[in-house]
Amino acid sequence: MSTEERFDAIVVGAGPAGSVAAYCLAKAGLEVLLVERGNAPGSKNMTGGRLYGHSLEKVIPGFWEEAPVERRIVNETITFLTGESAVSLDVKSKQFAQAPSFTVLRSEFDSWLAGKAEEAGAMLACGVRVDELLRQEGKVMGIRSDEDEMLADVVIAADGVNSILAQKADIRGELPAKHVATGVKEVIELPRQVIEDRFHLTEQTGAAQLFVGECTRGMQGGGFLYTNHESISLGLVITAEEFADAEERIVDLVEEFKMHPLIQPLIEGGQVVEYSAHLVPEGGLNMMPSLCHDGLLIVGDAAGLVLNTGYMVRGMDLAIASGEAAANAVIAAKAGGDFSKQGLSSYQTALENSFVLQDMKTYAKAPKFMENHRIFGNYPGLMEEMMVSLFSVNGNSAQPVRKSMLTSIKRHGGFMQLAKDAWKGMRAV
Amino acid sequence: MNKLSIEERLGKDKFAVDEDKPHIVLDQRICAQCSKKPCVKACPAGLYVPQGDGVKLDYAGCLECGTCRVVCVMKGLKWEYPRGTFGVEFRYG
Numbered sequence: 001m002s003t004e005e006r007f008d009a010i011v012v013g014a015g016p017a018g019s020v021a022a023y024c025l026a027k028a029g030l031e032v033l034l035v036e037r038g039n040a041p042g043s044k045n046m047t048g049g050r051l052y053g054h055s056l057e058k059v060i061p062g063f064w065e066e067a068p069v070e071r072r073i074v075n076e077t078i079t080f081l082t083g084e085s086a087v088s089l090d091v092k093s094k095q096f097a098q099a100p101s102f103t104v105l106r107s108e109f110d111s112w113l114a115g116k117a118e119e120a121g122a123m124l125a126c127g128v129r130v131d132e133l134l135r136q137e138g139k140v141m142g143i144r145s146d147e148d149e150m151l152a153d154v155v156i157a158a159d160g161v162n163s164i165l166a167q168k169a170d171i172r173g174e175l176p177a178k179h180v181a182t183g184v185k186e187v188i189e190l191p192r193q194v195i196e197d198r199f200h201l202t203e204q205t206g207a208a209q210l211f212v213g214e215c216t217r218g219m220q221g222g223g224f225l226y227t228n229h230e231s232i233s234l235g236l237v238i239t240a241e242e243f244a245d246a247e248e249r250i251v252d253l254v255e256e257f258k259m260h261p262l263i264q265p266l267i268e269g270g271q272v273v274e275y276s277a278h279l280v281p282e283g284g285l286n287m288m289p290s291l292c293h294d295g296l297l298i299v300g301d302a303a304g305l306v307l308n309t310g311y312m313v314r315g316m317d318l319a320i321a322s323g324e325a326a327a328n329a330v331i332a333a334k335a336g337g338d339f340s341k342q343g344l345s346s347y348q349t350a351l352e353n354s355f356v357l358q359d360m361k362t363y364a365k366a367p368k369f370m371e372n373h374r375i376f377g378n379y380p381g382l383m384e385e386m387m388v389s390l391f392s393v394n395g396n397s398a399q400p401v402r403k404s405m406l407t408s409i410k411r412h413g414g415f416m417q418l419a420k421d422a423w424k425g426m427r428a429v
Numbered sequence: 430m431n432k433l434s435i436e437e438r439l440g441k442d443k444f445a446v447d448e449d450k451p452h453i454v455l456d457q458r459i460c461a462q463c464s465k466k467p468c469v470k471a472c473p474a475g476l477y478v479p480q481g482d483g484v485k486l487d488y489a490g491c492l493e494c495g496t497c498r499v500v501c502v503m504k505g506l507k508w509e510y511p512r513g514t515f516g517v518e519f520r521y522g
């Protein structure tokens with residue numbers, strides 16, 4: 001690459017946020033360079049597994065007909081785990097089809113999405129790590145990678161949760177350990193038919209399961225399981241701050257999760273084909289840097305746009321919507337010839353008027369609520385005890401349900417505490 | 430299905446190791462002062478192993494998550510992504 005070229009926009013990072021931004025810009029006829037440090041888009045990326053389809057549907061209607069999505073989720077489960085037991089809430093509904101969500105594997109999915117941007121006319125450069133933003137009197141003018149400098153009217157930082165670019169440019173400080181969680185995942189290969197039999201699925205349908213409790217030893221976080229066509233994605237997400245006082249390594253916890261009597265039969269006979277890790281931003285609005293700067297917009301995980309509500313992680317649909325909104329702002333800025341913070345400010349407005357910042361605000365209390373250790377430590381045990389006493393018949397004289405429940409509640413923190421947490425929980429979601 | 434050691438798990442992954450330039454560099458003087466050593470518990474690749482007062486690190490199996498960088502509050506490490514084309518390559522993700 002030479003220094004001669006000047007682009008309308010340079011997008012750093014070919015994840016969903018960056019590829020959608022590049023796609024929208026190229027489609028509008030702008031000259032776009034999409035730069036990715038991996039050898040192929042997706043080769044550095046990992047996710048739990050589920051894309052809520054609504055925002056990509058807006059950009060590429062009917063995308064799932066051609067995109068390499070795995071299975072459409074028709075079955076949602078939340079499970080409270082203790083050492084050997086599990087209490088689950090299991091939901092199947094035809095209504096999930098109205099706003100479909102799909103399991104994805106990012107290597108293939110991201111390559112497809114970046115390919116759409118290329119088809120639309122964007123130039124994709126892989127295997128290129130961007131080292132820093134070029135700035136002149138505070139305004140971002142382009143990027144530097146090794147010896148190469150490339151110039152553009154606007155840079156879109158879509159470089160993910162670690163966003164070294166924003167940090168180096170002093171737009172954001174160090175990430176505090178309480179604002180991110182570490183995710184680990186194993187992809188476990190199993191024959192298609194076995195997956196469909198075990199999870200009661202048909203050819204295209206899939207299951208999503210979340211777990212709380214013993215799998216993280218009561219630390220803030222949870223486990224997840226998603227069915228793909230011919231594999232299962234299984235993993236844990238634990239707030240990074242917890243490791244300062246953790247007794248076990250996350251490396252060992254994920255294997256113990258696999259051994260849980262609830263999980264074992266689901267993955268029996270499978271082969272681990274990949275082991276991966278990635279951070280999840282979960283500080284919500286508290287960690288969000290300012291998103292518009294002179295010549296620079298920040299999108300997706302780099303902007304902290306992830307919702308971790310305790311029962312779901314949503315980042316990809318927000319990344320996609322923010323990529324689209326940033327592209328529209330750049331298109332508007334080009335029409336007005338003003339790439340200053342002011343000229344690009346329609347990005348911020350668009351996010352505020354869309355589900356992205358509205359949902360971030362709705363769930364703004366969730367991160368704090370989740371810091372409460374009783375949610376992950378005590379309550380799974382309480383659920384188990386109450387349910388086991390409800391279903392156990394052992395020949396001892398039965399206690400009234402009310403009485404056995406009260407005994408359980410007392411043992412796990414008391415009724416007032418439970419009521420307070422329930423109230424906080426209701427207000428947080 | 431049995432438990433897999435971390436070596437077995439990393440053995441499933443594809444890496445192009447940059448032999449010339451480690452992307453994470455420790456300052457052992459700081460590590461020796463660090464009592465909790467959160468990197469040991471937190472690194473999902475189990476690459477940080479206590480050694481003497483400090484830790485040793487084998488950056489070759491790094492999954493590039495950034496966890497160590499975030500939990501290391503003593504600032505005992507310098508962290509960057511591997512140079513372009515190097516590092517882990519997820520085939521599933």
Ligand SMILES: Cc1cc2nc3c(=O)[nH]c(=O)nc-3n(C[C@H](O)[C@H](O)[C@H](O)COP(=O)(O)OP(=O)(O)OC[C@H]3O[C@@H](n4cnc5c(N)ncnc54)[C@H](O)[C@@H]3O)c2cc1C
Nearest residue numbers: 013015016017037047048050130159160183300301315316
């Ligand atoms: C364990 C886990 C489970 C999750 N589960 C879900 C889920 O079920 N549903 C959901 O919606 N979300 C989920 N998420 C969140 C979701 O994965 C992210 O929010 C989403 O991937 C963010 O997209 P992005 O494009 O902003 O960033 P990324 O996908 O991280 O893309 C950033 C890109 O930038 C590249 N890059 C970084 N730095 C540079 C540089 N200096 N130079 C060049 N390129 C660079 C990277 O290689 C990468 O391709 C989960 C995340 C994790 C970790």
Ligand code: SF4
Nearest residue numbers: 460463468501503505
């Ligand atoms: S947390 Fe940082 S300072 Fe402490 S041992 Fe690990 S790398 Fe060294």
Ligand code: SF4
Nearest residue numbers: 472491492494495497
């Ligand atoms: S970046 Fe992640 S995998 Fe790599 S050494 Fe740090 S914690 Fe371990």
